[in-house]
Amino acid sequence: MAVVDELRMRLRAEQVVTDDATREAYAHDDAEWAPYAPPAAVVFAESLDDVVATVEVANATGTPIVPRGAGTGLSGGANAIAGCILLSLERMTRIVEVDVDERFAVVEAGVLNDDLRRHVATHGLWYPPDPASQAISTIGGNVATNAGGICCVKYGVTTDYVLGLTVVLADGRVARIGRATAKGVTGYDLTSLIVGSEGTLAIVVEARVKLLPLAGREDRVVVGTFSALSDAGLAVASIARDGIVPAALELVDRTCLAAVNAWQGLGIPDDAAAMLLVRVDEVGQAGEELAERVAAHLAAANASGIERASDPDEIDRLFQARRLAYPALERLGPVLTEDICVPRMQVPAMLARIEAIAAEADVTIANIAHAGDGNLHPLIVVAADDADARARAKVAFDRIVDECQDLGGTATGEHGVGLLKLPAAAAEITGVELDLHVAVKHAFDPHGLLNPGKAFPSAGLTGGIGQVIDLSGSHASPAAPAHPKTGH
Amino acid sequence: MAVVDELRMRLRAEQVVTDDATREAYAHDDAEWAPYAPPAAVVFAESLDDVVATVEVANATGTPIVPRGAGTGLSGGANAIAGCILLSLERMTRIVEVDVDERFAVVEAGVLNDDLRRHVATHGLWYPPDPASQAISTIGGNVATNAGGICCVKYGVTTDYVLGLTVVLADGRVARIGRATAKGVTGYDLTSLIVGSEGTLAIVVEARVKLLPLAGREDRVVVGTFSALSDAGLAVASIARDGIVPAALELVDRTCLAAVNAWQGLGIPDDAAAMLLVRVDEVGQAGEELAERVAAHLAAANASGIERASDPDEIDRLFQARRLAYPALERLGPVLTEDICVPRMQVPAMLARIEAIAAEADVTIANIAHAGDGNLHPLIVVAADDADARARAKVAFDRIVDECQDLGGTATGEHGVGLLKLPAAAAEITGVELDLHVAVKHAFDPHGLLNPGKAFPSAGLTGGIGQVIDLSGSHASPAAPAHPKTGH
Incomplete structure (x- = not known):
């Protein structure tokens, strides 16, 4: 295959992996309910140059490229497209710099959230964004999805902590955007535009993140x-x-x-x-x-x-019901995770509607919610290997989003659109706004090579649960739902 | 003039003003050091429809359009271009909605910062961004420049409080972007992209801003x-x-x-x-x-x-030296205001360099600084009607930016690039990043009608002090510096 040959000319052999097991393992993130298909190859980048080389090969061969951090995403943003280059940044784990006085860190995309947190803590600093996946998800993935978490009700989400980015553009050029100072309004805020764009505008290779003092909280x-x-x-x-x-x-x-x-x-x-x-x-x-x-x-x-x-062990004990909710549900069967956000005063109304949906669709739906933000995670529990239950879960999943939007909410609070929420996003991003999305995407990626078909409802691709995504003739086989590694 | 006739067909006569005095009064914001030229007409929009009509006329006649809030800008972002439509939003002063429970307000672009602040305070809420111009500047202008202020060292700048925007695009279509919920990652963050874009991507007509509780601080x-x-x-x-x-x-x-x-x-x-x-x-x-x-x-x-x-009157007394600094300097002569941002630990080094520059250029330079953010406002005092002093001030102004960039800083911390900082921005936005700016601008405004030549160094226009900006054959006459109405 031409693309694989080209990749092997530019990278070390062990960075370009094409065996079936690896291609299958990297074919999807934790959103196995969303469509996926095997990539042509999995590339393990170890440097900015590797990413540039990979994008150049994608360009030369017209091959779509799907970037991936740790694969903990819950919306399929990193699900592979048939025949694509699946570009893993998990080996880029270098903490490049911690500036204690200016309170920022520069890290490669593959650094785990918790590793950054632990490292800066040794300098008396704190990186607030705390997605539930923090032990296993990467900063690059957090940036790509604009990840939230528990403390964002007070401290904000990932984008509030991204000062600047080093990205590789669709044509293989490197752009260093954002700022190193606490403030700065020189030029457009391209950084915030790229945060949350799910790898569709550029590939995030390095991030400069703002830190807070670790002290001063009890x-x-x-x-x-x-x-x-x-x-x-x-x-x-x-x-x-x-x-x-x-x-x-x-x-x-x-x-x-x-x-x-x-x-x-x-x-x-x-x-x-x-x-x-x-x-x-x-x-x-x-x-x-x-x-x-x-x-x-x-x-x-x-x-x-x-x-x-106020004692840490006691706090831990009180949070037990929250912390154990997800594993307790997983004991009952595979879990399909929703991620809606409603105006915070609508949380009770939304929960009541979810109860009604669960009864109608005859599925078990449990809820954990970042109630202070109105961000709910209905967890649809499906009996394993039960096709009918799976179909009912899909109905419930879609109806939950409909009801959320009816209450003035949005389809995804912190997990991202990926593929799973494409049909839901289509109800929110319409007309002029859709045209703007298309125009911005085209400005960054005129040939549609970067994670095509994700993040917003562009023409010709549909996502949702179990639908087929196909850009090159082969077909995805929606797999049975399996256990996501994390909750929210 | 065709454009004026067209405007008069779409708007009430008193909304389209073409007398010399008005055209001169609206030819520039508080950055009179930057180039400007008289507009063809000043349009006073009173509604979204008025803005749409104005942009449609601009399109039909190929006329550039320069939006303006209260004209308190210090970088010339609202300075008129010869023959343009100067679109004032100062009459759009409606506070559309305050949602106490969801803690946001929806306001028209012409609402003054202080009016919003006072209004939401009656609901027990607080709008933090506090530019020194807060008594006289508009939310629309604050959004266009991503205005900062004194409290942003802890509470962030304007963009941190903008949840969504209603904007009129270059083709006259209306886009409602952003979200109404506390969190939300559906689609690209176009809101943050437009905040700080100085009217070059879209015209901000309405903003939904996040509020904090008023209580809980002493x-x-x-x-x-x-x-x-x-x-x-x-x-x-x-x-x-x-x-x-x-x-x-x-x-x-x-x-x-x-x-x-x-x-x-x-x-x-x-x-x-x-x-x-x-x-x-x-x-x-x-x-x-x-x-x-x-x-x-x-x-x-x-x-x-x-x-x-801790007593408010005592606090007021202690802040006297800060509050009186600007008027005290204005007694000595017209003031040219710089706005640089360096890494916060470089503030003493930067101040030392500014002292050296002042000595070399033989000008008086005073400094007030948001030291916690590294954001300095060197204030260059120039004797009135002294052409030589003016020339020396220009040398000092440019050298300050050079030294700032040499220390890892950026040309503008909170005032915006406008025209005054175009040459300075040209040193920071280069190569790939400049291409991205051009591509984004083109995606939003393919015919270059919206505030052309501002915000980033595009081809064919130069700003800086006293240079000529000319898009239509007539020439700007750089005026003598006058007293800006505000400091920082």
């Missing part, structure tokens, strides 16, 4: 259980109206709680409709008072079993 | 005076290394202090090389302790006359 957690979902909603609203911005505001719904309880016997009341977990991180007496106020809001909204903790 | 200010500039630099560094992120960290240099002292007799020591003003806003004991730590850092760096305040 975690306190307040947890309460509600027998009515609407009461949990009231608590969220009254915390917000009191001017409190928590460092985490998580909701675990009745289905999750039941699954966790059945597995671990945490003693959660059987009639619990929801649990709220609230973290504040103000220091000293101010933090103490805030935690008290949060507890009072929970109590006023009829929460029971309110507990507070 | 201001405490610590002020100290240094007899050596390097000591002030040490204090900034040691505050940062201690993990303190102040809500303001301002520096006033010896020239400013002398001017203020001569005018108001504040009793600042004659040997004062710099004053640091530090604000923290943590609540209660935590705030008290932080203020103490800040004071200790100032003392350790040999500050004298350290004062602390």
Whole structure:
């Protein structure tokens, strides 16, 4: 195959892998429900030059190129297209620089989120974005999807921490964009445009990320259980109206709680409709008072079993129901993960609609939610090897997005459009806005080589669950859903 | 003139103004040092439809269109181009919506920053971006320039608060971009791309801005005076290394202090090389302790006359030297305002270089600086009606940017490129990055009608001080510098 020969001329043999097992292993990220097909080759880049070489070969041979970090994505943004070059950046794990005084780090795309976090902590610094995949996902992937997490309700998402990028453009040229200073408005903000563009505009090779001081925060957690979902909603609203911005505001719904309880016997009341977990991180007496106020809001909204903790082990214990929700559900069967975002006051209404959808579609749907942001992760549990259940899960998945959009929400809060949310995104990106997307894509990638068909609904490709994506004549075989390695 | 006739067919007579006085008054913003020329007409839009009509006329007649908010810009981004349509949005002052629970406001482009701030405060909410022009500048202008301010060292700049925009594109179509939810990654982040693009990609008609709770902050200010500039630099560094992120960290240099002292007799020591003003806003004991730590850092760096305040009137008094710096300098002559940003640890080095430049060029240069961000505003004072002093000021202006870039800084921290910083931006936006700018501009505005020649160094136009910008055969007459209405 010409493209493989060309790649082998430019890279070391062991960087260009074409055996079936590797091509299959790298054919998809954690969104196996989305379509995928085997790549022509998997390329393991070890340097900026390797990425340039790979893109040049893609250009010379007209081959689509799909970049990939650790493959923990949940929307299929890194799913391979038949015959593509699957470009893995996982070997580019160098932390190039940490500037303590200017509070930034420069890292290669393949550095794991947790590795960056641990490394900068030794310098007294903190990298806030904390997707649930942080132990196994890369900064490059986080940047490509504009990953969120738990603390973003107070500290923002990935894009809020990206100062600059080194990217390889579709024609193989290297662009160094963004800034090294705390502020700067020279030229267009191309950095923010590329963050979250899922590898469709450029390939992120290196990122300069902003850091915060590690000191100056003290975690306190307040947890309460509600027998009515609407009461949990009231608590969220009254915390917000009191001017409190928590460092985490998580909701675990009745289905999750039941699954966790059945597995671990945490003693959660059987009639619990929801649990709220609230973290504040103000220091000293101010933090103490805030935690008290949060507890009072929970109590006023009829929460029971309110507990507070400031000791790390105790905090850990209180977060158990949240942390164990995903594995508890996985015991029941493969999980299809939704990622919708509604106005935060609509969280109870959305959860009620999801309950109705679950009943109608006859599927189990559990919910964990970044309630402070209105970002819900309905988790659709499907019995293994049950084609009918799978079909019903697909119906539920699509209906959840419809209801979310009906409530003024958006199809994806933090996982990205990838392929899985293409049909959903098509309802939001229409007309003039779609034209702008096409124009921007064309400005960056006129020949459509970079991760084509992802991120926004362009002509000629459809995503969603189990549909076929085919750019070169061969067909994807939608696989049975398997266990994603992570939740949210 | 065809364009004027066309405009009069689409708008009310009093919205299309062509008298000489108005055309002259609207020919430039506060950057009179930058080139400008009279527009063919000044259009006062009162609605989205008016903006659409104006852009359609611009298209039909091939006339460039320069959008303008309140005209407080300091880089000439709103300076007119000979024969253009100068589109003022100052009459679009409607606060469309404040959603208290979701914490956002939707405002028309002409709403003044302070009016938004005051209005949302009645709902217990806060709009943080605080450019010094906040009393007189518009949200539309703030968005177009990605305005900064004093509190951005902790709270970020305008772009961090823009959730979505309603814009009119170059072809007259309306695009509603961004999101209404706290999070959301559906599609490209076109919002951040347009923020700071100075009206060259689209005309911002309405903005949805994120708000914070008004409660939960208590201001405490610590002020100290240094007899050596390097000591002030040490204090900034040691505050940062201690993990303190102040809500303001301002520096006033010896020239400013002398001017203020001569005018108001504040009793600042004659040997004062710099004053640091530090604000923290943590609540209660935590705030008290932080203020103490800040004071200790100032003392350790040999500050004298350290004062602390938490009472609003006392805070006001301590900020006098900062607040009065600009008017004190204007007493000495017209002021040419620089806006550079260096790595924050380079602030003392940069100030030293500025002193050298002032001596060499034989001009007075005073400095106020957002020291916590490395964003300096060298203020070049020029004797009125002195052509030679003006020429020397221009030399100093350009050399400051050169030295800033040499220290790893950028040409503009918060004022924008406009026309004044085009030559400076040309040193930073080159090669591949310049091609990307051109490609993005072309994707949005293929016929180059929207504020052509601004924001980045495109072919065929030059800005800087007193150069001629000419798109239609007539010539700009660089005026004598006059008093800008505001500082920074």
